[in-house]
Amino acid sequence: MAGAGGGANDVQWCFSQVKGAIDDDVAEADIISTVEFNHSGELLATGDKGGRVVIFQQDIENKSQPQCRSEYNVYSTFQSHEPEFDYLKSLEIEEKINKIRWLPQKNAAQFLLSTNDKTIKLWKISERDKRPEGYNLKEEDGRYRDANTITTLRVPVFRPMDLMVEASPRRIFANAHTYHINSISVNSDDMTYLSADDLRINLWHLEITDRSFNVVDIKPANMEELTEVITAAEFHPHQCNTFVYSSSKGTIRLCDMRASALCDKHSKLFEEPEDPSNRSFFSEIISSISDVKFSHSGRYMMTRDYLSVKIWDLNMENRPVETYQVHEYLRSKLCSLYENDCIFDKFECCWNGNDSVVMTGSYNNFFRMLDRTQHRDVTLEASRECSKPRQVLKPRRVCAGGKRKKDEISVDSLDFNKKILHTAWHPQENVIAVATTNNLYIFQEKVN
Amino acid sequence: MSEEIDETQTGETVVGEQKEIDNKMISPEKVEEAKLKTRYPHLGAKPGGSDFLRKRLQKGQKYFDSGDYNMAKAKIKNKQPPMAPTEKAEITGDHIPTPQDLPHRKPSLVASKLAG
Numbered sequence: 001m002a003g004a005g006g007g008a009n010d011v012q013w014c015f016s017q018v019k020g021a022i023d024d025d026v027a028e029a030d031i032i033s034t035v036e037f038n039h040s041g042e043l044l045a046t047g048d049k050g051g052r053v054v055i056f057q058q059d060i061e062n063k064s065q066p067q068c069r070s071e072y073n074v075y076s077t078f079q080s081h082e083p084e085f086d087y088l089k090s091l092e093i094e095e096k097i098n099k100i101r102w103l104p105q106k107n108a109a110q111f112l113l114s115t116n117d118k119t120i121k122l123w124k125i126s127e128r129d130k131r132p133e134g135y136n137l138k139e140e141d142g143r144y145r146d147a148n149t150i151t152t153l154r155v156p157v158f159r160p161m162d163l164m165v166e167a168s169p170r171r172i173f174a175n176a177h178t179y180h181i182n183s184i185s186v187n188s189d190d191m192t193y194l195s196a197d198d199l200r201i202n203l204w205h206l207e208i209t210d211r212s213f214n215v216v217d218i219k220p221a222n223m224e225e226l227t228e229v230i231t232a233a234e235f236h237p238h239q240c241n242t243f244v245y246s247s248s249k250g251t252i253r254l255c256d257m258r259a260s261a262l263c264d265k266h267s268k269l270f271e272e273p274e275d276p277s278n279r280s281f282f283s284e285i286i287s288s289i290s291d292v293k294f295s296h297s298g299r300y301m302m303t304r305d306y307l308s309v310k311i312w313d314l315n316m317e318n319r320p321v322e323t324y325q326v327h328e329y330l331r332s333k334l335c336s337l338y339e340n341d342c343i344f345d346k347f348e349c350c351w352n353g354n355d356s357v358v359m360t361g362s363y364n365n366f367f368r369m370l371d372r373t374q375h376r377d378v379t380l381e382a383s384r385e386c387s388k389p390r391q392v393l394k395p396r397r398v399c400a401g402g403k404r405k406k407d408e409i410s411v412d413s414l415d416f417n418k419k420i421l422h423t424a425w426h427p428q429e430n431v432i433a434v435a436t437t438n439n440l441y442i443f444q445e446k447v448n
Numbered sequence: 449m450s451e452e453i454d455e456t457q458t459g460e461t462v463v464g465e466q467k468e469i470d471n472k473m474i475s476p477e478k479v480e481e482a483k484l485k486t487r488y489p490h491l492g493a494k495p496g497g498s499d500f501l502r503k504r505l506q507k508g509q510k511y512f513d514s515g516d517y518n519m520a521k522a523k524i525k526n527k528q529p530p531m532a533p534t535e536k537a538e539i540t541g542d543h544i545p546t547p548q549d550l551p552h553r554k555p556s557l558v559a560s561k562l563a564g
Contacts, residue, residue: 020561021564032562046560048560052560054562077560083521085514089510090513091508093508094508180505180507180508198504199505226502227501228501229501229504248500278475280475280478280480281485282481283477331480334477334484335480335487344500440562
């Protein structure tokens with residue numbers, strides 16, 4: 001069983017909610033492309049292939065009672081990005097939301113950054129629960145009153161109204177990326193953020209949209225010499241001068257912006273030495289890092305490649321301190337996974353609030369919880385079959401070969417179209433959000 | 449002299465045995481690689497890394513021009529979205545668009561089913 005805290009208690013996960021349509025016919029626009037909790041965990045945002053953002057809010061009213069499970073309900077939804085056309089290159093620009101990142105809350109409003117392949121937008125989400133009533137010149141419905149009928153003056157007053165949540169785009173950061181944006185990351189200085197595409201990383205100021213600084217550029221002078229691309233990037237959670245970026249060759253570079261304006265030369269290079277005799281055609285492909293995430297403590301970072309999750313200590317560059325196999329049974333299926341393109345799937349990973357457990361997705365709507373302190377791991381499934389209220393999730397087991405035991409599923413029966421690429425963990429509680437192709441599952445720790 | 453020759457012979461024998469053991473324990477990755485090579489003998493002739501990278505950098509459907517793009521969008525609205533095309537496929541519309549053919553305004557945006 002997965003443990004969310006380092007303590008002796010085993011956490012059992014149960015179904016809480018599922019969002020989205022039940023039907024199997026999935027429209028492309030409904031494919032979920034990103035999931036992110038805000039810093040308090042009260043809000044949960046999703047982005048989809050249709051460029052839409054849906055924000056859920058945790059129902060706080062019943063939280064004080066341990067018996068009650070808090071639920072997430074729709075708070076706001078808006079169209080963040082729309083499909084565009086690059087006239088210069090005759091290329092379509094997808095509206096798919098690649099990443100959403102929340103800004104720390106500073107006032108009543110909430111702010112988030114959402115990005116597609118080319119443009120980042122800063123959205124303000126604010127509440128309106130009062131409206132002025134008692135105008136002198138207008139009726140309540142907005143029609144202007146006949147001036148001759150006005151004989152008295154009154155002062156309009158604010159009266160409560162049904163809560164209205166409004167989303168408005170406050171900044172649009174465009175035209176800074178030739179290649180496709182894969183990451184955005186807000187800096188701990190609350191002023192800047194970075195955006196990374198396949199070959200470059202840019203630094204922005206949240207207030208300034210007409211310029212950005214290029215801090216990493218790995219584009220070779222001759223594109224024929226291109227050997228690796230940037231796959232993910234993130235700012236350090238506390239050190240505002242430090243960020244990391246991962247590559248398609250399985251390396252992570254840590255850069256210090258104090259060292260120079262252009263951080264092409266890394267401060268640290270994290271790379272696990274490879275046994276050359278084990279090298280195969282697939283080696284480089286499966287070593288490509290699809291996600292990199294700092295721990296909340298800032299001491300460690302986690303990387304996800306096709307078959308494993310690795311935890312790195314920032315003080316040690318030559319190998320990870322921990323390696324977990326996500327679905328090792330796929331190593332003997334690499335040929336077919338290459339043919340159906342699944343080998344290029346980009347899985348994300350996430351930490352729990354106290355960095356003791358990490359989570360990542362797999363196929364067949366399975367996801368894995370890897371407990372670092374109790375050295376245990378579990379495979380769980382997000383499916384409609386296990387979606388009765390408070391139903392405890394049963395661990396799943398995959399049979400790699402040989403005789404299949406009763407509750408196991410064989411590798412060949414796995415549905416490779418059911419991928420869990422995006423998961424998120426509440427920053428403080430044992431609440432997780434797991435995105436299947438077009439549904440969002442919310443699971444919670446079982447409370448007795 | 450003879451001692452040296454003996455040592456060399458012993459060394460070779462040891463290496464030979466090791467190779468036999470290796471052949472018996474080929475990693476699953478290598479087995480998969482062999483499978484792939486039999487199906488696609490020309491794969492890997494050029495550096496594999498560059499192929500994937502180039503494909504990745506060029507992600508996104510290319511159209512002949514913006515009119516072609518709008519025609520294709522209008523066509524797609526009426527049927528199921530097609531599977532992503534292969535690298536070599538060129539997408540072109542059925543005919544040269546005229547102003548009457550192009551959609552006058554963006555289609556009304558459907559709300560996400562997650563919010564339903």
